[in-house]
């Protein structure tokens with residue numbers, strides 16, 4: 001899976017605590033490696049499909065979690081469904097060649113594709129009716 005923010009946002013522990021057996025002193029900067037969690041074959045039966053394992057819980061958190069989790073999650077999920085649905089409903093999509101889309105990951109704070117997506121799209125008849 002490809003989390004938009006592979007390392008989420010840094011947080012600071014407000015008190016001494018223990019996480020997974022590790023002592024975390026007060027004032028420690030904490031970075032959650034969402035990419036590693038979402039691609040851990042020990043947590044997922046099929047990492048590529050994001051399937052399997054013991055429920056979703058904290059192993060899938062593209063929006064972070066807890067009190068400082070993303071407040072835009074509900075909006076983002078609704079808008080993404082609408083945008084994706086509109087793109088599929090209004091256009092026919094094709095790859096530009098025989099090869100499968102290259103899903104290699106680039107580097108950065110957000111995770112870009114290493115090779116930009118190129119695709120052909122043709123308006124569906126439904127689009128002519130509404131324009």
Ligand code: HEM
Pocket residue numbers: 004005008009010062063064065067068069070071072073075076
């Ligand atoms: C696909 C879309 C989005 C993704 C993947 C995303 C992801 C994230 C992540 C990972 C965090 C850090 C959470 C943490 O540290 O535990 C965050 C924080 C935040 N997000 Fe989003 N976000 C998205 C859309 C939005 C939208 C649409 C809004 C506002 C309309 C928004 C507003 C915020 C704010 C204000 C914070 C800071 C919360 C805090 O620090 O208390 N995000 N987001």
